[in-house]
Amino acid sequence: MSRPEAEVAASEGPRKVVEDATCTFCGCVCDDIALVVQGNRIVEAKNACVLGKAWFLGHHAQDRPACLVQGKPAAMEEGLARAAEILVRAKYPLVYGLSDTTCEAQRKAVAIADWIGGTVDTTTSVCHGPSGMGFQAVGEVTATLGEVRHRGDLVIYWGGNPAESHPRHFTRYTLMPKGMFLPRGRKDRTCVVVDVRRTKSAKAADMFIRITPRKDFEALWTLRALAKGVSLDAARVETETGVPLATWQDLMDHMKRARYGVLFFGMGLTMTRGKHLNSEAALALTRDMNAYTRFVCKPVRGHGNVTGADNVVSWSTGYPFGVNLSRGYPRFNPGEYTATDVLARREADAALIIAADPMLNFCQAAREHLASIPYVALDPQETLTTRSAAVAFTTAPYGICAPGTVYRMDDVPITLRPALESPYPSDYEVLCRLEERVRHAPL
């Protein structure tokens, strides 16, 4: 297929290299990418993984209006006026998304939610929100990925498949690098994968343990018991978890022998029956292990700045997600103020969706209600969510075109180095203008 003329012309423009660019596709937030830019296109993304290459090389200037009102092109001012009208008039507006935008934009979105007395929730609630509840119940024995790289001699992945979801997790942070205290790199580390599926990640492991679906809690509780030397019924353990007790004992022996153990867990825990109780079990096991050796635990976060969303919403409201501001002060209650619940129960009467696609990812009841209410959507791409929006703004993708700050999955903030100009405003710019309008609306 021949490329459009404009694209060919763009690719023949001046060539430059942007060193240490940051990939914001996933929570690894790799900041060692060298981007080769030709005209207004990225033609090479050195050091990027398969997902990062798709993120950078797949970007192209959208042939879309910057603003659509009821699906028709409109001036920005008209779109902003309509968006503000929708949000200010609503009795129970929802502000949702935020995990694929900058901290600066997130901060503005929380301010808007505050001005309009809305509920602010992020994609965390359908990702590691249950782990956030676990942190509050149990605490988090945490570490940066830099510590893991230099010290982690036992690395356990539970309910996650980083080989496909975070391809550089192994190579940049956890398994392959030679560390200060692990001079031989991979040879000095032991990797264990626990999952229902024998995924690509299992191939990287020294030990793969396949558990029965929906038995993560029971398996983690088995390990907690073994850590404390509690006697267990071998037949019952195997029936419940699908794994012989001897295998769990072997894993516990490895865990106690480790000098620095790390438990990474994925949405296999949070999305499965038990949810926050599964995450709590992982966090409690990690806490328990510190009676024997150093052990830390991290959820493996998906979207590029979902960790930033947790941080920004926390420092703004005191709570990480699912926050209601309708009384003029923040209230936190997952299950009540979280987006799926607010929509599926048909409570929200308007919404502001930023950098998320609930019309693709939410359950049917939530999608049906969202489609029935007026909402505003900001996204660099056309999505099912922007298609049904009353007002849709096309925005510059963060990290590629828009500057700002993001948090890596280990809560380390990283500054973006955008490589391209965009004809579209950033989420931050649109939200600043929207906040001005809702702030001055009569109460």
Place this chain on the structure above:
Amino acid sequence: MAESFILIAGRTSKQGCGVSEGKFGAEFQAEICRLQVAPEDLARLGLAEGDRVRLTSAAGRVELPVVPAKEGELPPGVLFLAYGQWASRLMGADTHGSGMPTSKGIDVTLEKIA
């Protein structure tokens, strides 16, 4: 005759790349509707790659083509589907007070579409 399975939804490399390359693109759309089934289950049910099946959960119903999972990846009785609009149609709205609907480990029934 419908058989009971447990469905796991998740990320795949192709689905992840498709998010960036365009969610209306052919590759993304194809990836999110391919139901991975253990080869043993395919053989037992007399299904071949590309055959369409009806998946029903307590929350919804979808019709999808099947593909064999990689050897040893899925245990019999477990299905895999990449995140997307088909997987989310099978999710229930109850978050059990957590904000998270059950998105992995969903009880479903599978029946071949004649």
